[in-house]
Amino acid sequence: xxxxxxxxxxxxxxxxxxxxxxxxxxxxxxxxxxxxxxxxxxxxxxxxxxxxxxxxxxxxxxxxxxxxxxxxxxxxxxxxxxxxxxxxxxxxxxxxxxxxxxxxxxxxxxxxxxxxx
Numbered sequence: 001x002x003x004x005x006x007x008x009x010x011x012x013x014x015x016x017x018x019x020x021x022x023x024x025x026x027x028x029x030x031x032x033x034x035x036x037x038x039x040x041x042x043x044x045x046x047x048x049x050x051x052x053x054x055x056x057x058x059x060x061x062x063x064x065x066x067x068x069x070x071x072x073x074x075x076x077x078x079x080x081x082x083x084x085x086x087x088x089x090x091x092x093x094x095x096x097x098x099x100x101x102x103x104x105x106x107x108x109x110x111x112x113x114x115x116x117x
Contacts, residue, residue, distance in 0.1 A: 014100050015075055015082055017112045021102065022073075031067045032088055042095050044086075046070070048105055053084065055098035063091030 031047040037059055044051040047067075069089040076083045078096060085094045102112040 014112050015077070017114070018075060018100060018102060021112065022075075027070045027073055030070045032063075032070055032086075033067050035061055035063065035066075035093060042097065046105075049111075050103040050105060052101040052103070053095055053097035054100065056095050058096040059093070061091065061093035061095070063088065063093070065090050 027046065027049075030049075032044060033047060034043075034045045036043045036045075037056070040055055040057075042053040042056040042059060044053070068091060071087045071089060073084065073086045076085075081096045081098060082100070083094065083096050086092060100112065101110060103110055
């Protein structure tokens with residue numbers, strides 16, 4: 001399989017894994033401790049998890065203060081990219097990105113992609 005095709009399949013499967021994860025463990029009412037943009041990445045630090053979005057562009061975030069409570073979030077495919085939209089207690093964010101990682105903060109286990117299960 002060509003490298004780009006494999007990367008695209010991983011991106012879709014990681015998005016599907018996050019969607020399935022949200023069905024079991026909703027981020028609703030989790031505390032967003034911080035959102036950082038650094039080196040083409042957006043790092044969303046929650047009280048229990050860290051969500052890392054890679055090759056992030058078109059970031060629009062407005063937070064009045066942190067911590068803020070996660071109220072709702074959606075993950076959509078937009079062409080070949082992914083789009084995360086989050087509404088929080090004290091603001092919101094929208095970001096387009098290529099792939100994601102989900103890390104559990106208590107032991108730094110990488111949950112998506114599932115390498116530390």
